Amino acid sequence: MAIIVIKEKCVGCKLCVKACPFDAIDMDGRLAVINEKCTACNQCIAACKFNAIEKSGEEAGPIDLSAYRNVWVYAEQRAGKLMNVALELIGEGRRLAREISDDTKVYAVLVGEGVGALAQECFEFGADGAYVIDAPLLKNFTTDGYTKVLYDAVKEYRPEIVLFGATHIGRDLAPRVAARLNTGLTADCTRLDVKTSSYIEYARNNTTLDTSDLDPNSDDKGLKQTRPAFGGNLMATIVCPRTRPQMATVRPGVMSKRERAVGAKGERIDVSPKLSEGDIRTRIVDIVKSAKELVSLTDADIICSGGRGLGDPSGFDLIRRFAEKVGGVVGSSRAAVDAGWIAQSHQVGQTGTTVKPKIYFACGISGAIQHLAGMQTSDIIVAINKDPDAPIFEVADYGIVGDLYKVVPQIIDEWDRAEELYDATLRQA
Amino acid sequence: MAFKIIVCAKQVPDTNEIKIDPVKKTLIREGVPSILNHDDANALEEALKLKDEHPDTHVTVVTMGPPQAKDMLIECLAMGADEGVLLSDRALGGSDTWATSNAIAAAINRIGEYDLIFAGRQAIDGDTAQVGPQIAEKLGIPQVTYVAEFNIDDDRKRITVRRALEDGYELIEIDTPCMLTAIKELNKPRYMSIGGIFDATKKEVPTWGAKDLGVDVDREVGLEASPTNVFRSFTPAPKGKGVMIEADGEKEIADRLIIGLKSKHVI
Numbered sequence: 292m293a294i295i296v297i298k299e300k301c302v303g304c305k306l307c308v309k310a311c312p313f314d315a316i317d318m319d320g321r322l323a324v325i326n327e328k329c330t331a332c333n334q335c336i337a338a339c340k341f342n343a344i345e346k347s348g349e350e351a352g353p354i355d356l357s358a359y360r361n362v363w364v365y366a367e368q369r370a371g372k373l374m375n376v377a378l379e380l381i382g383e384g385r386r387l388a389r390e391i392s393d394d395t396k397v398y399a400v401l402v403g404e405g406v407g408a409l410a411q412e413c414f415e416f417g418a419d420g421a422y423v424i425d426a427p428l429l430k431n432f433t434t435d436g437y438t439k440v441l442y443d444a445v446k447e448y449r450p451e452i453v454l455f456g457a458t459h460i461g462r463d464l465a466p467r468v469a470a471r472l473n474t475g476l477t478a479d480c481t482r483l484d485v486k487t488s489s490y491i492e493y494a495r496n497n498t499t500l501d502t503s504d505l506d507p508n509s510d511d512k513g514l515k516q517t518r519p520a521f522g523g524n525l526m527a528t529i530v531c532p533r534t535r536p537q538m539a540t541v542r543p544g545v546m547s548k549r550e551r552a553v554g555a556k557g558e559r560i561d562v563s564p565k566l567s568e569g570d571i572r573t574r575i576v577d578i579v580k581s582a583k584e585l586v587s588l589t590d591a592d593i594i595c596s597g598g599r600g601l602g603d604p605s606g607f608d609l610i611r612r613f614a615e616k617v618g619g620v621v622g623s624s625r626a627a628v629d630a631g632w633i634a635q636s637h638q639v640g641q642t643g644t645t646v647k648p649k650i651y652f653a654c655g656i657s658g659a660i661q662h663l664a665g666m667q668t669s670d671i672i673v674a675i676n677k678d679p680d681a682p683i684f685e686v687a688d689y690g691i692v693g694d695l696y697k698v699v700p701q702i703i704d705e706w707d708r709a710e711e712l713y714d715a716t717l718r719q720a
Numbered sequence: 721m722a723f724k725i726i727v728c729a730k731q732v733p734d735t736n737e738i739k740i741d742p743v744k745k746t747l748i749r750e751g752v753p754s755i756l757n758h759d760d761a762n763a764l765e766e767a768l769k770l771k772d773e774h775p776d777t778h779v780t781v782v783t784m785g786p787p788q789a790k791d792m793l794i795e796c797l798a799m800g801a802d803e804g805v806l807l808s809d810r811a812l813g814g815s816d817t818w819a820t821s822n823a824i825a826a827a828i829n830r831i832g833e834y835d836l837i838f839a840g841r842q843a844i845d846g847d848t849a850q851v852g853p854q855i856a857e858k859l860g861i862p863q864v865t866y867v868a869e870f871n872i873d874d875d876r877k878r879i880t881v882r883r884a885l886e887d888g889y890e891l892i893e894i895d896t897p898c899m900l901t902a903i904k905e906l907n908k909p910r911y912m913s914i915g916g917i918f919d920a921t922k923k924e925v926p927t928w929g930a931k932d933l934g935v936d937v938d939r940e941v942g943l944e945a946s947p948t949n950v951f952r953s954f955t956p957a958p959k960g961k962g963v964m965i966e967a968d969g970e971k972e973i974a975d976r977l978i979i980g981l982k983s984k985h986v987i
Contacts, residue, residue, distance in 0.1 A: 332859070333826075333858075334859075334860050434862065459865070459884065459885050459886055462865070463853060463866070466817065466850035466851075466852075466854050467857050469818070470821060470853070470854040470857035471857055473818070475818060475948035476818075476948070478850055479848070497956075498955075498956060499955050499956075519847075519956075520953075521733070521845055525953060525954075526953065526954050526955065527953040528951040528953070529948050529949070529950060532949065545985050572894065573862055573894045574893040575892055576880065576893055578885075578888065579890075581888040581889070649986045650986050686962075688963070688984075689964075689980055689981075690962055691964070691977065693970065693973065697970045701970040701971050701974035702974045704971075708975075712978055712982070716979050716983075
């Protein structure tokens, strides 16, 4: 698909030049000429009063997929600090690159001002190289600025796969870049595979998918991108067979970082961005960092709930401290509300609020059916209760039989060490 | 001069009501109510608030979907929108976000001049958050996503928004025309009014097909033209039995729990 100007009809009125959002039309005397910035957005066709511009009917022909090589990871940084998800994706990107072939590489793509120094950190977490796109105009993220430089870089270097963290920035930027490239993008992936054999192994261990029709020795090297849909009720694996690069955003916290190899070396490629102030159509007035705002039970990622097992109303002081520590919201059982220990607005259950957080901590809650009905679809349920026969343990992913007044303070104390504790177990394994 | 707003909305199944057939492991879609997507209701509400302040504001809601999506458009009209347009055609079926944005951008171009396009951040069935930005790209206009607060100057040329980030927010200025995507923090959507329902049933809601949009059914819209395809789909494995954490001392118990949560990638 390409936009063409019909010479006989063009009168040189420049209406199309004005209409083009991409500065993709030059005037050659009294004739409009489409240049390489054209994204076939059709704005000029609509603007032309003389029917002198149309979409060429010619089939552009299938693109040469083999012209695209290597895996790119958009290494998102904010205020000069790499986001965790960038490091996770470098680890994942390296795994995928090696599944494609031994000489396929993973590159971190750094965009910003003064971000070259971050390349070393990317190498240490597994990147074979880093593209550094550095300019004062890129100091803060802007959709327009970052889209343009990434689009230009992809056009020039032709990666086979481009991964973004599914952050508020990645989910703003990636769709825009993919649309400009006219390629596919899969949102919020939780699993990626290149080799069919890896995909089969994943599917067998984690899903209900019948894999008998898949050939583990297939030479298909397309990216299989698996993601939840319908509120997590369904999983779909998406492929992008005809266009390149294959692009995906990936949920933070899902992929694993590699262990840091201090002093690791990599190839640094400096890319000089072609960007002017006029390319950026938004102005950042302020960037404010803030602690998590109070969210309602239905939106909460983590809920810390207390029940009659707290013993008395002051028990909610501990639950509040717990919620504050883990960035959660305070919930309660109906029993605690009926006892007058906490306001009804905190009640979880059939007669209260139905919740589906990532983690539900049930502290001193026995698990009456009406409570379970309101929380049992939570991703992870942690139950802490003195009574080993409490029904709450039937739905719990993690059950702890013990005194919540001893267990919860320890969880609070140890919470910030999560990374460290987990890394230690990885090293042992 | 009238201020023209286009709201992009989607009719979605209420995913909270979806159940899995315990035997066949498939989605049970029957009896699941269809609703106006939540974020889109916030997008429409913000447009209607502007209309409350400035009666010369004109709000057009565009949606793409099956013929029954017209019900959702009527709901939008009953809330106070001026017009609704349904894009419905078998040739549009199976479109991924790229192809969907081609169709909606073509519809917006057909509607004509606009000052502002409001969409919801994402739809609860697909959760991609891609169509808003991709429409903006096709139209060549700037965007701000995750809009949690909206203010517009008196001359209605310059907009200031608060864009939510995971760890705070940005204040961004943007000029019209532009695309904004709304999140639920933006406002509380109004209900349909009795008079609104009465008026809405009298309004005509046009249905446009691929021909009306002037899109190429082989290369721009529909399943065949979409760069992405579904390779396989399946239900997640049923939840296994949980584990009891037993250890000497509460500290050890806490550590094991935290390691477990970390390994499941929930923290």
